[in-house]
Amino acid sequence: MTSPTAGGILAVVVGPSTSEHLSRTLRAVADGTRAPDRLNLVLLDDGDVDTRALEARGIDTTIIRPQAQTSGEAYTAGLADSEWTWLLHADSAPAPDCLADLHRVCESSKMIAAAGPKQVGWDDPTELLEVGIRATRSGRRVPELDPGERDQGQFDTRDDVLAVGTAGMLLRTAALTDAGGFDPALGPFGDGLELSRRLRAGGHRVVVVPSAAVRHARASFADTPHSFGRRRGSQMYTALQRAPLPVAPLLFLIYMILSPLRALARLAIKDTVRARGELWAALELLRRSRALLAARRRLARATVTRSYRSLEATHKDVVENRSDIRKARKEAAQLRSLPPAHVRREAAERRARTRASATALALLGLALGLAGFAPHLSAFGLSGGGLLPDDSSAGDLLRAATSSWTPAGDGHPGHLEPIWILAVPLTWLAGYGGGALTEAIYLFFMAAPMLAGLAAFRASGMIASSPVLRFILGAVWAAAPPLLSSLAAGSAGAVLLHIVLPLLVASLARAVRSRASSHLGSAAWWTLAAGAAYPAALLGIAVFAVGAAIVQRRAAWLWVVIPGTAFSGPALWSLAKDLPESLVRLPGAVFTWDRGSRWEILAGWPRGLDVAGPILLGAAAIVAVAAMLALLRVRRARAVRIGWILVGLGGALTAVALTQSVGIDQSALVEGAAWPGPGLSLLWLGLLVAVAGGAHGLRADLSTSGLSLRHLLVGACAIGVLATPIAGSAGWLVSVHGEGSTLVGDAPGTRIPAVAAKNASDPTRGRTLELSPTDGGYRAELWRGDGPQLTARGQVGGEELAATLARLGEDDFAERAAQHAITVIVVPGEGSDVEDLGILLDGTDSVTRVTTSEIGTFWRVDVPSGRVMQGDAVLPSGTVDARVDAEPGVLTLAERDDPRWTAVQDGVELARAEDPWRAAWQVERPGTVEITHEGGFGQWWVTLLRVLLIAGNITVSLPWRAR
Structure with missing residues (x-):
């Protein structure tokens, strides 16, 4: 039919x-x-x-x-x-x-x-x-x-x-x-x-x-940029067709602006398909602009009623329906994966024990930090060893991070050490209380034991599941001798590296196990922090990443070092030009220290032990014995072997550091030895990794047999490991509260007179010359602020300043001092040598004694002096760059000459003028002159590229991907 x-x-x-x-x-x-x-x-x-x-x-x-x-x-x-x-x-x-x-x-x-x-x-x-x-x-x-x-x-x-x-x-x-x-x-x-x-x-x-x-079948709904772009483009097209005439042009511009931003947002959640689709949709909308005008006319001609608006939904309907669907999907997924009640109960109890252990560890670590640095609370700052006071604000640090010139002494090309860039957030917070970088470092040192303990507690979860064992490992790491020694020596880089190392190793291990990009992103963040603390660490991590890329045939491993390299690029460039001593150089001031015995150094106490030496050495020996016994264990055997590899690497790095000098200690004018903190931290991390691997499942294994020698060995090692943080903390506290047993002390107050501080902050940027008599001469330092600064280290003197000092007592000394922008001369201390130096200064033309205070005796230089000068006229200037109104003549800058100094007037670069050591230019006509130091890592496009590479790791490190 x-x-x-x-x-x-x-x-x-x-x-x-x-x-x-x-x-x-x-x-x-x-x-x-x-x-x-x-x-x-x-x-x-x-x-x-x-x-x-x-x-x-x-x-x-x-x-x-x-x-x-x-x-x-x-x-x-x-x-x-x-x-x-x-x-x-x-x-x-x-x-x-x-x-x-x-x-x-x-x-x-x-x-x-x-x-x-x-x-x-x-x-x-x-x-x-x-x-x-x-x-x-x-x-x-x-x-x-x-x-x-x-x-x-x-x-x-x-x-x-x-x-x-x-x-x-x-x-x-x-x-x-x-x-x-x-x-x-x-x-x-x-x-x-x-x-x-x-x-x-x-x-x-x-x-x-x-x-x-x-x-x-919806074949067009493919998960491709083209398909999503057409869907998104059609939605924007119909929205513009329907929009009222006064709103439509504005809406079109909004779509054009928002599309790239939406693409970046989707890229941030790893939705690369839709990110490209957003851009494709914007381009299609632009291409169809003429068709859009025809569509609006078509709709206008067809319209006889607007009653259909009651059928249109609202934005609230979209949000509520999406929320309901998302909630229903989440509940369904939870029901499918919901474990039995007893499993949930056990998991909740374990989480509670873990939180309690972490809280207790944090409180104990904070208490240790407070007890160690409470004597410096009145000064609220530290100085000595690798630390110098520094009054830089967060804004000053950011400006220095993008500059290619170091404003120290007569200046020199250089960079801000990356560790101080990491200090910007904490310095910003300290600024609310009137503090600066000095106060931020003090807070960091106080919190360091707590941060180290929590880092080890977090990282140990890869090897150990017991909250008690993780607490013990965190406590040992928080009171590990390398950390306590670095705190007493003022080595901020070694302290930060000690905190970061467990997290870095754990993230690298996770990236080896899993191909999820989030693990590589996490490893990249900790690599960035480790590279800022110790730039040479990037080289070792790069070798590991290349090896992992070859073994796993995964080029994504190379990303691990890219953000860190972008962040610490200037430091790496300097490292490459100053091998091999740069391999063991740490951020901060160069300092000298008295070396302990070989066994004390291996135990993590490079400067030796003043109190309870046998006890502390014995505690370290017990940890090493426990790590060796872990080699006999079958469980977590790979972790134990990795731990001993780290021990070997740490020992080798320590040995190299002990043979190198890293510069001149300006306070003693002698060579400063490298601080072996990074190698010792790596060594101790390897010991703890081996101990953690050996301790996993140990109680269950021991419960299967009766009392034996193995039980006694395990008990002795357990007691020794438990006693290690207690003995180490007690010995360190006694040592740091003793006389002359620590390199770190209170940060000094004002070190220059008020007139010098005013000159330094004025647009003239006047400088202070500190003179101290020594055997057969004078020690001179040229300061641009309140004494030497931690972030502006470098060539504080030089041949030019030495030549000026050679004219001390002569009629032209003041004019030569003015070439260095010196406005005040300070002679600290007392004694016959100081009096003789004072008599010499009193007899120098155009140098006038002002007064004597607890700072010392100071003199005023009575000739025009400033950073930027033209003849006898002192012109206003910034810290590095300057913008001045100049007349015809020679314009001089009290900075060491460098080819990258440029002076531009009306878009034309000025010709250089002859000067023995300063940057100088010949000005032909009156007008505004802009003086800048450009090139290298200070160029804007280099800075932008570095920021983009670092920000790109946000996308890589997100632990989820858009669906």
Whole structure:
């Protein structure tokens, strides 16, 4: 029996001939209880299609091959005279009753211009995909269906909707023509919403027919930049089409600005597909701007009513529906992975014990830091050893970080050590209390034992699961001799490295185990911190990363060192030019220290032990014995072996450090030996890793046998390890509170007179010369602020200053001093040598004694003196750069000459003038002159590149990926 045929119905099927779904779609059309009169098959390529099923049903089939770029153009090419037009995608197979139900509903009312079927899954017809479209005025669709939601008739009562999709849409052809036809710029996304909205604006109804169903494969919804870009572009297109005329231009600009920002945001959550899609959508919107104007005119001509606005959803609907779907998905996932009740209870108890252990460890570490540095609380700052006072603010540090000139003494090309850049946040906080970098370092040293303990507690979770064992490991690391020795020596770099090392090693181990990029990102952050504390560490980590990349055939390993290299780039450049001593150089001042015995150094006390030496050496020996016994264990054998590799590397680094000098100790004018803190910290970390690996599961193993020698050895080692942090802390506290047993003391107060401080802060940038008599001469330091600064170390003197001092007592001394911008001369201390020096200064022309105070005796230089001068005129200046109004003549800068100093007037670089040592230029005409030091790592594009590389690690280190 032949099924009746629907008169006046034209079916238009659009798609490529290569579609794997097209043949099934055509067969479904032919098998329908009602079939169209005609079918126009619009193919988007030159392939052939089997249409015998359609011809057997008596459907007149025509194949059309237009040059269409969008489905809107394709549908337009497929239109013909008919009462009804039925739209189908190549991947949308209608159910047998689909056309019959759509036609029946449309015939029931002449107001209905479009009817759409319920869309279900291609392979699973019980899966709901779409039952009409709810959308906001801006074209954002309201998510109404959970992924994989089943059809249980929950939407079968729905009829009038804002829009329906074009897959299976039945159109009244006359209404379509009156509305202006299809939009040639849209499709396959957004075309159904745009057309339905136009039909409703023309006074027609748009309905969904839940009894009619179409299986839709949604082949266009691929997870590609092109697919997402077309979806996002269509949404922006329809929003601009619908926007009021005064708002549309502003909205267009907003979309153009927001698209790159949205791309960056998606990139930050590792959604690279949609990040590229955002950019593609913006470019497409720009390309379709003319089509958009035509679409707005088309909508305006079709509009006779705005009553359809009541069907438009709001932004609140979108947010609430997305939140509900996200919540339901999360709850379902939790239910699927919910463990049994007893497992949850045990896990909660373990978390509580872990939190309690971490809290106790933090309190004990903080107490140790407070007890060690409480004597310096009145000064709220530290000086001595590797530390100098520094009054730099957070802003000063940031400016110095992007400068290629070090303002110390007569100046020299250089960089800010990266560790002080890391101190910017803490310095910023200290600034609220009137503090600066000195106070920030004091707070850091006080918190160092606590931070070290928590770092070890966190990292030990990779090897040990017992909260008690992790607490013991954290306590040992918080009171480890290398940390306590570095705190007493004022070596900020060694202290920071000691804190970071456990986290660095743990993150590298996680990256070896897992291919998740977040582990590489985490390792990159700790590599950055380790490189800032000890720049040579980047070389060792780079060797490891290259080896891991080769072994695992994973080039992503190279990323581990890229952010750290970008951050510490200037320090690495200096390191490469000053090998081999730079391999063991740490940030901070160079200092001398008395070396202890070989065994004391290996135990982590480089300066020897003043109190309880045998006890502390014995505690270290017990830890080493426990690590050796761990080699006999089968469990965590790999961790134990890795621990001993670290011990070997740490020992080798310590041996190298003990053979190198790293510069001149300016306070004693002798060579300063390298501080072996990094090697000792690495050695102790290796011992603790071996101990942790050996202790894993030890109690369970011992419980299987009776009392034996093994039990006694384990008990003795356990007691020794437990006693190590107690003995170490007690010995260190006694030592640091003793006389002369620590290199670190109170940060001094003001070291220059008030007039010198005023000159230094004024735009003239006057400097202070400190003179101290020595055997056979004078020790001189040229200060730009309140004494030598931690962040502005370097060549505080030089041949030029020495030549000036040689003229002390002569008539031209003051003029020569003014060339160095010296305005005040300070002679500290008392004694016959100081008096003789004072008599010499009193007899020097244009040098006037001012007064004597607890700082010392100081003199004023009575000739014009400043950083930038022209003749006898002192011009205002910044710390490094300067902008001055100059007259014709020679312009001099009291900085050591360097080819990268430039002076520019009206965009033209000035010619250099002759000067024995200073930077000087010849000014030909009056005007504003800008003096800058450019080049190297101070160039803006280099700084930008460094910032981008570091910021890029935020994306890499995120522990999740967008879905």
